[in-house]
Amino acid sequence: MSYIVLKGVNFTYSLGEGRSLKALKNLSFSVEKGSFVALVGMNGSGKSTLSKLLNGLFLPTNKQGQVIVDGINTKEVEDGTVKDGDGNEVTAFDVRRKVGIVFQNPDNQTVATIVEDDVAFGPENIGLPREEIVERVTSALESVGMQDYKDRPVSKLSGGQKQRVAIAGVLAMRPDVIVFDESTAMLDPLGRREIMSIAKELNNQGITVIMVTHNMDEAALADRIIVLSKGEVALDGTPKEVFSQDVTRFGLTLPPATETANRLGAVGFDFDGAMINEVELVEGICKQLR
Ligand SMILES: Nc1ncnc2c1ncn2[C@@H]1O[C@H](COP(=O)(O)OP(=O)(O)OP(=O)(O)O)[C@@H](O)[C@H]1O
């Protein structure tokens, strides 16, 4: 079932003095509920702009363009309260709650001094009862393995730990979708792996994940990769499908395992499609050496 649907979406930044920049052009695709989608593309291809359209922070700038989130048109809801499929009244804020975003810089995403206060910030703002806030904060911190740090100052945490707190803050709002906009980019390899494994675990629990990344090994872990190029969808498919293509024309690299398999292919190895990770590559090589 589609959870997010984009229909003919354009987004243009106005740069003042009559100048403008077309960041997204005629995007139409859907994101299935419960899927794990990687969004890749070179710098300036439109990934962050698209991320902000997915939760209604930005609206399509063309009249026909639509972003539908859980059946709600982000444009209509911005103009006033509308009813969802079940007849409940929804506001723009509700859409933002359904799709949480974790950004790149761990230092820009925290609002309170102490970890648990930071995670409680969202639930407090929507006026939830005290017990519910405590319950949400506890379970969100557990989900990211930060429960032992709840009384610590955020400023004393590592970058990876700060990102985990930022994820907990998003989780405390009980979103259906989490967009990670290069949330691992400023972390060391261990921090990256931890965030990826949290994202995978949340996805296993039913949360839809959209992972914006420049790291092709991370993209290879997704069910589906969408490649953006100059504001348009250039490729859209499984990691195997996408990495069978020449992605360098869109400014991307291949995962190291795919690259190695291609080199081996040039000296006579014959693999069944693109090898997207080391395990596949090793199995592929062993099969041919037997
Ligand atoms: N606030 C803004 N005002 C004007 N132009 C912008 C603004 N933000 C982004 N752009 C432009 O829109 C295009 C898409 O930018 P966007 O940040 O969405 O790309 P991105 O794929 O996220 O890039 P990166 O990989 O560097 O994060 C770029 O040409 C960028 O320069």
Ligand SMILES: [Mg+2]
């Ligand atoms: Mg970006």
